[in-house]
Amino acid sequence: MTSDSACGPVLRFDRLVCEPARGLRRIVASGTVPEGGALVLRGPSGAGKSTLLRALARLVPIVSGRVWLAGRDMGEFSPPLWRRLVHYLAQRPVVFDGSALDNVLVPYRLRIFKDLPPPGRDRVVEAMTRLGLSDPAQDARTLSGGELARVALLRAVFAGPSVLLLDEPTAALDADTRRTVLQFLGTWVKARPGRGLVLVSHVEEDGGAFSPVTAVDLHHNGTGAAP
Numbered sequence: 001m002t003s004d005s006a007c008g009p010v011l012r013f014d015r016l017v018c019e020p021a022r023g024l025r026r027i028v029a030s031g032t033v034p035e036g037g038a039l040v041l042r043g044p045s046g047a048g049k050s051t052l053l054r055a056l057a058r059l060v061p062i063v064s065g066r067v068w069l070a071g072r073d074m075g076e077f078s079p080p081l082w083r084r085l086v087h088y089l090a091q092r093p094v095v096f097d098g099s100a101l102d103n104v105l106v107p108y109r110l111r112i113f114k115d116l117p118p119p120g121r122d123r124v125v126e127a128m129t130r131l132g133l134s135d136p137a138q139d140a141r142t143l144s145g146g147e148l149a150r151v152a153l154l155r156a157v158f159a160g161p162s163v164l165l166l167d168e169p170t171a172a173l174d175a176d177t178r179r180t181v182l183q184f185l186g187t188w189v190k191a192r193p194g195r196g197l198v199l200v201s202h203v204e205e206d207g208g209a210f211s212p213v214t215a216v217d218l219h220h221n222g223t224g225a226a227p
């Protein structure tokens with residue numbers, strides 16, 4: 001896996017020490033998310049990949065270490081603003097009542113982002129179509145696992161993040177759909193300056209969809225390092 005630092009880092013974490021819940025085994029890692037590209041988080045099951053992602057989103061306790069977004073320390077942001085800009089997408093998608101389209105727009109329907117104008121319906125439907133979601137009106141509770149994963153991904157994308165933290169976003173997808181999703185993310189991350197991705201993936205080729213790309217290997221003992 002190559003590393004290319006031609007662009008500056010969007011997100012950087014240095015000797016970040018976090019724990020899944022207070023008092024549990026700690027995870028220690030440092031890494032850099034390149035602008036317009038991705039950091040791929042690798043490691044065996046239980047090594048702490050999801051925990052590290054959740055720590056970067058300020059969803060689990062950070063014991064020590066530092067995190068910067070576009071050069072600004074995490075502490076300079078309120079937690080809600082940070083979580084919007086550094087947006088975590090869980091491994092198991094959450095489904096709400098309503099259609100597939102309603103589900104993409106949930107944060108706006110619930111008025112979580114009061115200061116952000118909702119994206120136009122046409123833009124959302126166009127993105128859904130690009131991801132192979134051909135019926136925006138379909139009841140979300142009838143969507144397959146792979147369709148729901150793509151709905152959840154679009155919900156995250158339309159929340160307006162700078163950095164998307166994606167926990168195995170291609171796990172429920174067949175090879176063709178996986179390529180479509182990776183291509184979509186590759187376009188998204190380059191569409192505006194200041195964007196980056198962090199991706200947990202067990203699929204070696206997933207990282208190859210992005211350039212520049214960096215990696216962190218988390219080990220069984222919870223320590224992580226760039227290879």
Ligand SMILES: Nc1ncnc2c1ncn2[C@@H]1O[C@H](COP(=O)(O)OP(=O)(O)OP(=O)(O)O)[C@@H](O)[C@H]1O
Nearest residue numbers: 020021024043044045046047048049050051052218
């Ligand atoms: N809330 C929690 N309470 C107790 N233990 C937890 C909690 N969350 C995670 N753990 C434990 O912390 C360790 C790291 O979990 P984590 O989900 O971060 O691993 P992972 O590398 O993402 O694994 P996988 O590849 O299987 O998803 C695991 O041993 C897990 O059982």
